[in-house]
Amino acid sequence: MADSPDTFKVLSARLAEQAAALAEAAGSPLASPAYLDLVRRARKVDDLAEQLLKLSVQQSRDAGHTWQEIGDLLGVTRQAAFQRFGKPIDPRTGEPMDKTVRMADAAQRAIEIVTAVLEGRMDEARPSFNAQVLEAFTDKVRGDALATVAGLVGAFEAFGQGEPFIRRIGDHTVVDVPLRYEAGDMKARVALDTDEKVAGFFILAPDTP
Structure with missing residues (x-):
């Protein structure tokens, strides 16, 4: 019908x-x-x-x-x-994948995490990380990543225009947060796992799928 x-x-x-x-x-x-x-x-x-x-x-x-x-x-x-x-099929079960976003506060959570990381308040950010990210996302990794971004678009100025883009991808809730730098726009991508812990953190070009 x-x-x-x-x-x-x-x-x-x-x-x-x-x-x-x-x-x-x-x-x-x-x-x-x-x-x-x-x-x-x-x-x-x-x-x-x-x-x-x-x-x-x-x-x-x-x-x-x-x-x-x-x-x-x-x-x-x-x-x-x-x-x-799209209506993706889970290869593990052969059933349609659930794309429902159940985290009502996903956008706010992502913004708080992005703010803490950009401002260097890692003691506030780290409790939100899962074990893999907690081990991998060292201060050096953070510093190197932000330096790479600064080399491309300069200093961070503010959050960009538009609302965070939230969707379900597989078992993760993924939030893209617009960012404005002095010489261009970027976006932070925060992936949250089923335990609502950060399973991925990236700063990407705004047109990155």
């Missing part, structure tokens, strides 16, 4: 209805709009548009189109498109 043309028609009709209601609520010349009501209506439009986008991608894949084609249309890499819309 979810893949049928009827579903697409129903969602499209609901989206058109909600978009028209939003436009009407925002465009009344008699009084200022109820702004919280606009937020509520806009959220409904956004949710329906996301459902239609997911269904369109699924139908495109069923029709034989590649992740590269879909990524090009969305302005992202094929890997980013797959991570957002």
Whole structure:
């Protein structure tokens, strides 16, 4: 049912209805709009548009189109498109992989860890590391990595624009945090394992999949 043309028609009709209601609520010349009501209506439009986008991608894949084609249309890499819309199969079980992010505070946790690492407050960061990262991520490794980044884009200035990007990859919750440096943008990537410990920490170019 979810893949049928009827579903697409129903969602499209609901989206058109909600978009028209939003436009009407925002465009009344008699009084200022109820702004919280606009937020509520806009959220409904956004949710329906996301459902239609997911269904369109699924139908495109069923029709034989590649992740590269879909990524090009969305302005992202094929890997980013797959991570957002794909339905990977766990090779260990043959079952669809669970992509649900269950850590409600994943973004905040990642920001706190990134801040501590960038500011050199490693005594605060290390309790969040799992055993492998705790052993590997020495002060020298941190210093060498930050020096490499400084050689590319200069000094760190602030967190970048946009919200952290959170998704489930395999058994890990992965958060990308935008960073702004004096000569360019980067992103910190924090991978959290099933125990909610840091299983990976990287500073990458912003277009890295």
